[in-house]
Amino acid sequence: MDPIEKKKELRRKAMKLPLSPGVYLMHDKSGQIIYIGKAKALKNRVSQYFGSEKNHDNKVRRMVSHVDWFEYIVCDSEFEALVLESSLIKQNQPKYNILLKDDKGYSYIRVSPGPWPRMTEVKKVEEDGAKYIGPYMSSWSIKQTIDSARKIFRLPDCSRKFPQDFGKGRPCLNYYIKQCCAPCRGRVSEEEYNEAFQEAMDFIKGGSSASVKVLTERMEQAAENLEFELAARLRDRINAIEMMGARQKVVASRVEEQDVFALAQGETHTAFEVFRFTGNRLSDRESFLTEGCQPDPEARSEFLRQYYAIRDRVPPLVVLDGEVEDEELLVRWLSEKRGKTVRLLVPQRGDQAQLVQMCRKNAAESIARQTGGSGRDASALDELRRLLGLEKAPAYIESYDISNLAGGENVAGMVVFENGRPLKSAYRKFKIKTVEGQDDYGSMREVIRRRFQEYYACQEKGEAEGFGRLPDLILLDGGKGHVAAVQPLLEEMGIEVPLFGMVKDDRHRTRAIAQGGGEIAISSYRRAYTLVSSIQDEVHRFAIGYHRQQRKKSAISSTLTSIPGIGEARAKALLKHFKTVTAVSEADLAELEGAPGMTKPAARRVWEHFHPEAAGLEEGL
Structure with missing residues (x-):
């Protein structure tokens, strides 16, 4: 059918x-x-x-x-x-639903056998002579703990084997930044290494507080015994543990148990980030990248249902980065699953809002990895999407500006930003053809009409690049008047692309985003504000640069066309041959006669124009 x-x-x-x-x-x-x-x-x-x-x-x-x-x-x-x-x-497991894999199996710390042991995170216990510690629920937490222990106690994380690889290569960067004692140099004894390794294991098993207490006692004892080198080494380990603890406090929570969710959307994918807190500390972190883009409330609702369907623990508080569809139903479902009341919270300020921002930033990083861009750019595009209410992040943005001087040399510039960065190969210049005088609205309509006429022409040819590609967003350098002037034209041409204006303040700085019915304040959206400001500055620079170029050409052309017998065609031919008016003025008569399109009488008139004194002397002779 x-x-x-x-x-x-x-x-x-x-x-x-x-x-x-x-x-x-x-x-x-x-x-x-x-x-x-x-x-x-x-x-x-x-x-x-x-x-x-x-x-x-x-x-x-x-x-x-x-x-x-x-x-x-x-x-x-x-x-x-x-x-x-x-x-x-x-x-x-339907193909087009958000599907999350339940990969939260138990994790273990594996301690390799032998005189130079190593510690790694593994998913299962094997009969290989190694020692296993666990099980632990959070593989992320174990990886973080192992990483911290290695850095604090300066243990290697490379694949070199000891003592076989002693002296076979230079130490890696970790040695020079004091995060590895570099046994590979062959200058660390087996006894010293095993002592540091055992302290690392005590740190993992007992926690930072217990380790600090034990190390402090050993440091004081070493100082009393005049073992100052050992005391200094223990002091450095205590400082490293305390510094690591200070960094971890950045992601601490005043609420004992909660989950924090945030999403970021790109052009084709949605990323979800989950921070799980237990005992007031970040105990687990999970990232999910799903295909497709939905309105944020729908996406959050579907994700939460799938996430808690494969998780046993439901916390008393779930913190979200925005509204969620079916909130009452979700609260009831989560509460029944937990056996106690569950609360959903969308924080506007304070510590919880900062946690949400951190979570959202990490979601943007997932989008950036998928698109090959940077986390900052992905975050800015996602913030702009939320601000403007777009269905997806605007990966391909076109921006337009008109430039003229009292209605003269009317031109326009178009710049393109792809994935938050300028795409200069797609920039275009327009000479205004149908509008005379200072009519920015009319000029903008002409440019937009010509641009999308080219789009339809490219569609007929099967071309999908350049003008054959539809933008995800159009930004005009102007206010709601510009938007009101252009929007009906887009509708008339059947172009369904979001259209907004960029409004400047008295100091020519970006102040707001204009839409048909008014303005959207933007200054409080830091990343989106920076992106839009960059676009507005760039399109203004490009348009005014083209305008100045045209004015200069016009001035140069008028200098040559003021000479009797030199019209537009000969003026252009002279400029093409000599490159500049200065070069034309410095050319001798023979060079001018040999230029394309020139006759001897025309060449003499040009030469006489730039050498009036010499011409007068010839006449006197």
Whole structure:
């Protein structure tokens, strides 16, 4: 069946569904379940999939294109539908749902056998003669602890074997930054190494407080025995433990047990970050990267349901970076799962808000790794997405500015930022052709019309780069008047791209984002503000640079065309041949006669224009 007819048929079936709560299951041609969702009213929710695609992201469009049939289960309440949906997703693992793998098995610390032991984090115990400590629930926490112990007690983390590799290579960077004692040099005795290793194990087993107490007693005893070298070494270890503890306090929480969630969206993926706190300290951290972009409240709701479906521990407080869909249902579901009341919190200020910001920053880093950009740029784009209410992060931004002087030499510049960075190969210059005088609105409409006429021309040729690519966002250097002037044109041309203006203050600094109905304050959104300011400064620089170039050409051209017998064509030919007016003025008569497009009479008039005194002497002779 034709895809369009198939979609119409599915919509007709969806319109016959009851207006009752329930769960729906989408199947492909092979009968495989590809998506499971819940609905407050089945008819309304399911029919949306097979209506207009305008409000669907790419992931939903792909899912709908593969739906061959669907089934549904009517429930007594929306809460019952939520519980059933969670259970069915966990059971069937549909392709287009957010799927999280339950990889939280136990972790162990493995201590290798032999005289020069090493410690590593492993997932299972094996019969290999090594010593295993554990089990531990959080592999992240164990990795952090092992890393801290190595740095404090200066133990190697390389793959060199001792004593076989003594003296076979230079020490690595860790030795020079005092994070490794470098046994590879062959200058550390086995006794000294094992002593440091045992202290590291005591640190892991007993914690930092117990280690500091024991080391302090040993340091004082060493000082009394006049063993100053040993006392200094123990002092350095105590200082290292205290410094490590100070860094860990940055991610401490006043709440004893809580989970903190944040998300960041890129062009094609959504990253979720989870910080888990127990005993007022960060005990675990998890990162998830999922395909597709949904409105933030929907994404948070679906992620939370999947996350706690595969986790045994539900804390009394769940901190989020924004609103969540079905909040009351989620609270009820989490509370029943925990057996006690669970509270959802979206902090606006204070320590909790700072934890959310840290969590969101780490989510942006996941997006950056996926796109190959930087965490700062990914964070700025995600912040701009939230600020402007965009469906996805604007990876490809076009910005426009008009430049003229009292209506003369009317030009425009277009700059492009891709993944938060200037893409100079995509910059374009426009000479205004249809607008005369100082009419910025008319000039901007002309430029936008020409740009998207080129887009449609590229589409006919099958070209997807340059003007053949639609931007994710258009920013005009101007206020709501510019937006109001251009928005109807985009609608007329069938271009569905978000459009905003960039407003400056009296000092020509970015002040706000303009939209059709007013302005959006931006100064409190630090990363988004920096990005938009950079775009506005760059497009202004580019447009005014082009304007000055045109004015200079015009001035140069007028200098030559003021000479009798030298028109536009000959003036351009002279400039092309000699490069500058100065070079033309310094050329002798023979050189001017030999220039392209020149005649002897024309060459003499040019020469006489720049050498009037010499011409007068010739006449006198």
